[in-house]
Amino acid sequence: MDTNAIYVLWLRDMKRFIRARSRIVGMLMMPVLFLLGLGLGLGGLVHLTTGGSYFAFIVPGIIGMTLLFTSIFTGSAVLWDRQFGFLKEILVTPNSRVSIVIGRIFGGATTAVLQSILVVIIAMLLGFQISWTAYTALALVFMALITSTFIGLGLTLGSMINDFQGFQLVTSFFTMPLFFLSDSIFPSSALPAFVQYITYINPLTYGVDGLRNALIGTGTFPIWIDLLAMVISTVIMVAIAVYAFERTEVG
Amino acid sequence: MEIIRVEKLGKQFGNLNAVNHISFAVSEGEIFGLLGPNGAGKTTTIKMLTTLLPPTSGDATVAGYDIKTAQNEVRKNIGIIFQDPSLDDELTGKENLEFHAILYKIPEEKRNKKIKEVLKLVELEDKADVLVKNYSGGMKRRLEIGRGLVHEPKILFLDEPTIGLDPQTRRHIWEYIKKLNEIHKTTVILTTHYIEEADYLCGRVAFVDHGNIVALDTPKTLKNKLGGDVISIKLNAESHDGFVKNMKNLKWVRTVSQHDDFVNLTVEEGEKRIPELIVLAEKHNVAILSVSLHKPSLEDVFIQYTGKTIREEAGNAKDNMRTRQRWARR
Numbered sequence: 300m301d302t303n304a305i306y307v308l309w310l311r312d313m314k315r316f317i318r319a320r321s322r323i324v325g326m327l328m329m330p331v332l333f334l335l336g337l338g339l340g341l342g343g344l345v346h347l348t349t350g351g352s353y354f355a356f357i358v359p360g361i362i363g364m365t366l367l368f369t370s371i372f373t374g375s376a377v378l379w380d381r382q383f384g385f386l387k388e389i390l391v392t393p394n395s396r397v398s399i400v401i402g403r404i405f406g407g408a409t410t411a412v413l414q415s416i417l418v419v420i421i422a423m424l425l426g427f428q429i430s431w432t433a434y435t436a437l438a439l440v441f442m443a444l445i446t447s448t449f450i451g452l453g454l455t456l457g458s459m460i461n462d463f464q465g466f467q468l469v470t471s472f473f474t475m476p477l478f479f480l481s482d483s484i485f486p487s488s489a490l491p492a493f494v495q496y497i498t499y500i501n502p503l504t505y506g507v508d509g510l511r512n513a514l515i516g517t518g519t520f521p522i523w524i525d526l527l528a529m530v531i532s533t534v535i536m537v538a539i540a541v542y543a544f545e546r547t548e549v550g
Numbered sequence: 551m552e553i554i555r556v557e558k559l560g561k562q563f564g565n566l567n568a569v570n571h572i573s574f575a576v577s578e579g580e581i582f583g584l585l586g587p588n589g590a591g592k593t594t595t596i597k598m599l600t601t602l603l604p605p606t607s608g609d610a611t612v613a614g615y616d617i618k619t620a621q622n623e624v625r626k627n628i629g630i631i632f633q634d635p636s637l638d639d640e641l642t643g644k645e646n647l648e649f650h651a652i653l654y655k656i657p658e659e660k661r662n663k664k665i666k667e668v669l670k671l672v673e674l675e676d677k678a679d680v681l682v683k684n685y686s687g688g689m690k691r692r693l694e695i696g697r698g699l700v701h702e703p704k705i706l707f708l709d710e711p712t713i714g715l716d717p718q719t720r721r722h723i724w725e726y727i728k729k730l731n732e733i734h735k736t737t738v739i740l741t742t743h744y745i746e747e748a749d750y751l752c753g754r755v756a757f758v759d760h761g762n763i764v765a766l767d768t769p770k771t772l773k774n775k776l777g778g779d780v781i782s783i784k785l786n787a788e789s790h791d792g793f794v795k796n797m798k799n800l801k802w803v804r805t806v807s808q809h810d811d812f813v814n815l816t817v818e819e820g821e822k823r824i825p826e827l828i829v830l831a832e833k834h835n836v837a838i839l840s841v842s843l844h845k846p847s848l849e850d851v852f853i854q855y856t857g858k859t860i861r862e863e864a865g866n867a868k869d870n871m872r873t874r875q876r877w878a879r880r
Binding site for chain 1 (some may be wrong): 556597600601602603622625632634636637638639645650654681699
């Protein structure tokens with residue numbers, strides 16, 4: 300493992316994140332609109348069969364959504380690096396591909412978790428209440444695992460696809476089902492049985508459920524199942540990303 | 551001692567033979583040039599030797615390590631300055647150098663010293679803390695060159711190092727490459743389509759054309775092979791076969807090469823032969839549109855071997871390269 304490469308790629312993401320303030324605002328735009336439109340606006344009309352307030356239910360879902368979208372976007376940065384040539388510069392240095400993938404994930408995960416914390420704070424300003432328990436801190440762990448899983452997915456796609464238009468098509472092909480066929484904005488028990496099964500193989504379902512367990516103290520599954528599922532999905536997705544990245548070529 | 555050995559190395563992109571089983575060896579401390587038009591396969595060769603592209607056939611060792619099985623060892627011993635941009639635009643010039651140094655595990659103290667030195671060399675000291683996206687094209691190029699030197703590689707690959715630079719900076723870079731080679735004994739492999747660059751810098755030059763090495767020797771020997779001055783004449787498009795045939799039979803003409811309406815002759819004391827040629831042309835009723843005489847350069851040698859000038863294909867070659875890249879990504 301080349302810690303120097305991991306550090307440098309993490310540092311690079313930090314510097315770019317801090318310098319691109321407009322991007323931070325842009326990234327927060329969608330979750331804030333969802334909090335307002337779905338959480339408060341539509342939420343007033345929704346009566347959850349599972350009990351509790353819809354706003355409290357959807358905040359973890361919106362955090363999950365934020366993590367999903369930013370992570371796939373971050374992971375795909377490999378595509379930009381290829382386009383602008385920086386990828387060559389990294390690939391020709393004597394550092395293992397695994398370290399490069401891990402460095403990117405650390406960098407992307409840090410920014411994504413920071414953004415999620417901002418979303419939580421905004422939600423709290425809008426009236427979201429965290430029910431503090433011994434598990435609350437696990438919310439950060441779930442955020443980190445959700446983002447690592449999907450940065451892994453983004454990296455995989457970015458390593459395999461070489462043109463931007465194709466990439467956008469393929470990402471929406473992945474992100475939309477991942478988002479809607481999870482527990483994010485409605486309980487999956489509302490779905491027909493066969494669609495419910497799909498949600499059970501979607502990592503985001505467990506990630507969001509874990510966030511609910513940690514933040515509002517209720518969830519569909521026990522928190523340890525959520526945790527286990529997320530650890531497994533992270534390991535698998537990172538492994539796939541390393542495999543795909545090792546095979547990427549720089550034209 | 552051989553520091554690079556290339557044996558029947560080949561790369562195919564789909565149906566296209568970008569590099570066609572080439573073989574050559576480079577000795578330690580040499581400045582070795584790959585000279586040829588764009589799209590000839592120079593960059594592809596460099597990419598294979600620097601482990602960025604896996605070859606489809608053949609073998610090569612760099613610094614004693616196999617490029618297919620010991621990639622990381624190869625990478626530790628080399629530096630490369632790419633032909634097209636490879637900087638991070640959203641970082642400053644200095645940060646780009648720092649990141650590079652950290653990626654090569656250079657300790658902090660040495661890193662700072664080296665970065666200062668390099669920034670001075672490429673005359674970017676006052677722009678060190680400016681974001682690279684605000685650099686001009688020439689400044690970016692200079693930064694890239696500086697970056698390739700930060701970790702003092704044993705073997706330095708330069709892919710069209712001075713493309714797009716003003717003559718003054720180009721001279722500067724040439725001097726530095728020479729100095730680097732003399733003082734640090736750095737082996738340098740460079741690709742170029744600038745004749746004067748190859749002539750000035752390289753101990754030996756390989757001519758690359760359509761993925762093949764068509765000639766390989768010292769610039770001096772290559773030029774001597776032409777054996778004399780070159781007279782280029784442009785003829786009227788009408789039939790001039792008889793005239794050309796007759797020229798070939800002249801005693802003082804060594805070689806004749808023709809492409810379209812252009813004829814190149816190698817002769818000795820060319821200035822005295824021009825009048826004779828004009829008389830001969832009149833005899834054959836052929837109109838000579840222009841005549842020029844030059845002492846041999848590497849360009850002439852290249853034409854001799856390939857029947858075309860190095861820059862002739864420049865426009866097309868760019869398209870070829872793009873097509874190749876697209877193929878490569880499939």
